[in-house]
Amino acid sequence: xxxxxxLIEQAVAHFSALPGVGKKSALRYVLHLxxxxxxxxxxxxxxxxxxxxxxxxxxxxxxxxxxxxxxxCSNPARNHQLICVVQDYRDVMAxxxxxxYKGVYHVLGGLISPMEGIGPGNLTIQSLVDKIAxxxxxxxxxxxxxxxxxxxxxxxxFKKLAAYEVTLSAIARGIAVGDELEYTDEVTLGRSIVNRIxxxxxxxx
Amino acid sequence: xxxxxxLIEQAVAHFSALPGVGKKSALRYVLHLxxxxxxxxxxxxxxxxxxxxxxxxxxxxxxxxxxxxxxxCSNPARNHQLICVVQDYRDVMAxxxxxxYKGVYHVLGGLISPMEGIGPGNLTIQSLVDKIAxxxxxxxxxxxxxxxxxxxxxxxxFKKLAAYEVTLSAIARGIAVGDELEYTDEVTLGRSIVNRIxxxxxxxx
Numbered sequence: 001x002x003x004x005x006x007l008i009e010q011a012v013a014h015f016s017a018l019p020g021v022g023k024k025s026a027l028r029y030v031l032h033l034x035x036x037x038x039x040x041x042x043x044x045x046x047x048x049x050x051x052x053x054x055x056x057x058x059x060x061x062x063x064x065x066x067x068x069x070x071x072x073c074s075n076p077a078r079n080h081q082l083i084c085v086v087q088d089y090r091d092v093m094a095x096x097x098x099x100x101y102k103g104v105y106h107v108l109g110g111l112i113s114p115m116e117g118i119g120p121g122n123l124t125i126q127s128l129v130d131k132i133a134x135x136x137x138x139x140x141x142x143x144x145x146x147x148x149x150x151x152x153x154x155x156x157x158f159k160k161l162a163a164y165e166v167t168l169s170a171i172a173r174g175i176a177v178g179d180e181l182e183y184t185d186e187v188t189l190g191r192s193i194v195n196r197i198x199x200x201x202x203x204x205x
Numbered sequence: 206x207x208x209x210x211x212l213i214e215q216a217v218a219h220f221s222a223l224p225g226v227g228k229k230s231a232l233r234y235v236l237h238l239x240x241x242x243x244x245x246x247x248x249x250x251x252x253x254x255x256x257x258x259x260x261x262x263x264x265x266x267x268x269x270x271x272x273x274x275x276x277x278c279s280n281p282a283r284n285h286q287l288i289c290v291v292q293d294y295r296d297v298m299a300x301x302x303x304x305x306y307k308g309v310y311h312v313l314g315g316l317i318s319p320m321e322g323i324g325p326g327n328l329t330i331q332s333l334v335d336k337i338a339x340x341x342x343x344x345x346x347x348x349x350x351x352x353x354x355x356x357x358x359x360x361x362x363f364k365k366l367a368a369y370e371v372t373l374s375a376i377a378r379g380i381a382v383g384d385e386l387e388y389t390d391e392v393t394l395g396r397s398i399v400n401r402i403x404x405x406x407x408x409x410x
Contacts, residue, residue: 001298004268004269004271004294004297005271006258007259007260008251008260010248010252011252013251016247018237019233019234019236020230025225027295028223028225028295031226031293031295033223033253034269035315038257038258041256042257043215044219045250045254047216047219048249049237049246049247050212051216051235052238052239052241053209055212055213064209065207065209066208066209066211066212070209071209088236089209090236110240122249150223158297162270169289176310
């Protein structure tokens with residue numbers, strides 16, 4: 001794509017660097033913004049800059065939060081002996097939205113990925129180990145993606161926590177509620193048979 | 206969606222105001238940006254602001270251009286007696302990419318849309334009329350979307366130019382090259398029969 005304006009070209013380059021955005025969509029966004037109020041676009045620009053300078057994280061679980069300690073960590077009604085380890089803020093939101101979880105979180109800030117140059121040192125794994133070593137934690141739930149990077153990170157944490165007296169569990173992998181067996185991939189179907197659970201009337205709800 | 210940070214909420218609101226971007230995608234973009242260099246995000250922020258302050262338009266055809274007169278308008282090899290009227294900059298790019306068009310353009314900057322509060326006064330229609338009145342123009346091609354707004358705008362321009370000695374044409378509507386009759390909607394198929402053209406070997410190329 002050739003542009004008649006350097007500025008448009010730069011703006012398109014920035015937008016198309018976002019995950020899943022192509023050049024055509026990026027140009028559409030840019031032309032949309034050109035038609036907006038200068039103040040509206042100015043606010044957008046300021047908010048972008050603030051993302052890098054003003055964003056705060058919870059001191060305890062490392063999720064994004066406006067407070068020093070996030071709403072979940074500071075809630076006495078939550079079970080602080082149960083920690084759910086997730087990749088990022090989006091996963092916290094997804095699990096919170098289910099309304100099923102009453103423990104607290106630990107946000108890693110990513111997954112171990114040698115391909116992208118992300119090692120354990122780039123994540124908050126040491127902070128998790130320190131937490132287990134110093135606080136009364138009964139169970140750690142690993143809720144990471146079922147990908148190569150997720151599995152690697154889970155295994156790394158498993159090795160790190162092996163020395164401590166803490167129950168380690170992982171969220172169940174299996175067939176999604178509402179899905180048909182016939183269309184499920186073999187690995188998921190195979191795992192769901194190996195990891196079968198006792199039948200219980202409450203599961204049907 | 207509830208966010209634990211006002212800043213994230215604002216950033217998501219700005220991104221999801223872009224055409225075709227939902228809240229989930231917006232959050233994905235924001236979390237992606239958080240992980241980028243401060244300088245990279247700073248540049249993005251600056252480019253956004255510049256879009257409203259530094260962008261220049263061609264004095265002649267109103268397309269976006271770094272020069273006072275754009276590359277097409279200043280090219281003596283182009284046919285300046287042939288003007289193609291388009292909605293915006295994207296359409297200029299799309300037609301330029303075909304390599305078939307050797308005339309010049311006139312960018313309206315939108316389409317007449319009472320629903321969105323866009324009247325003829327918000328577009329560059331008067332500038333087009335002035336051009337036809339003062340310059341030697343042989344033909345004006347209307348290349349606007351085949352939507353209600355596009356047809357309304359085409360008709361408005363047709364009425365405005367009726368007093369002048371200039372040929373007015375519209376780009377052909379019909380079945381796309383490679384498409385099958387069977388799957389074409391009735392209006393397009395009907396129009397393509399009414400507006401049939403003499404068969405010519407060169408069309409097969």
